Amino acid sequence: MTAGSAEGRCVACGVGVPAGAAVCPRCGTSQRMEACPHCGATAGATRDAEFRFRCDVCGGPRVPLDTKKMRRSGKEVTALKRAELARKGRAKNRAAAVFTGVALAGTIGILAIYGLLGVIGVVNPGLGFFLASLLTAGPLAALIAWFLARSREQAKEIVPALDEAWLSVAADVAAQIKGPVTARALTEALPIEEPQAEEMLALLEAHEIIRNDGSLTRMRIGASPDKPDLAAVEAEAEAEAEAEARAPGVTREKV
Structure with missing residues (x-):
């Protein structure tokens, strides 16, 4: 659960912070204080160009919440x-x-200097020296290429993992929203703008977590197959009854 600043005070400098503010207007300290899943420190999360939000302590990627609820x-x-x-x-x-x-x-560099000294007659490098230098430089160049290729491959893994993490948190938020899940409701819980919230809604719908009308297609948090969420079941039953009552030409028999 998010541990925000008490009574609207900055967790670092104690200056008054407006309700819902992500950072202190005076010192810039993040007010999203949560336990980091990487380093375990209770710290804020700051916006990052690549990782969206990063831990203020270890720099690891985070998905902060903008509400304690x-x-x-x-x-x-x-x-x-x-x-x-x-x-x-x-x-x-x-x-x-x-x-x-x-x-x-x-x-x-050593090869060039030694070769230059050989040209001016100071030393006699010999063919063996040049062969040894080439056999050293070749593997080093190949190793550089391998390290860079590995770096690019690992960089490609970051965005899909972040998308999965944000989708998971968005699904948690959607399961706790009363009524239809809308972009505005997501922006109130997550530090994202409305266009990003619209994209998140599309992903939630694509993963069959919500329907086109914003209603849930799965059980809410805290429910289980043995103990379903009664509120969700009742709401769904009421919606079906209302839809049936509005359907033209349909009459219901009294029991």
Whole structure:
């Protein structure tokens, strides 16, 4: 559950914060204080160009909620951890590519200097030296290409994992919204704009979580096959009865 600032005060500097504000207007500290699924720290989440929101402590991707009233199922954690593993793997491969590139540049530099000294007659490098240099530079270049390819592959894993995590949280939110699930209702619970909420609604519908009219197609959070959500069942029964009553030419027999 989101732990926001108490009585509209910033969790860092104590200055008054408007209700629903994501950051402190004075110090800029995020007011979305939740336990990070990666580092476990209770910290805020800040907007990020690539990860949408990242933890203020470890930098891992997060899906914050803008309201205390909504509960999470925790199903998004697996997808977030996949995105975090891909992020770390990409960073490691990029660092390895840079390190190998430095080694390759050094090898080429030594080869060039030694060759120049051979041209002016200071040293006699010999064919063996050049062959050894080429055999060293070749594998290093291939290794750089492999590290960069791995980095690109891991980068491609981030967006699908983030989409899955956000869809999971949106499904949790939709299951707790009273009445039809609308874009406005999603924007009140999630830190997204209305166009993004419309896209999220389309994804929820595509995954058969909601219908075209915004009603749910699955049980709400807290329900189980043995103990279904009675409120949802009653609402569905009332909707069916109302639709039947409005249907032209249909009469109901009294029992």
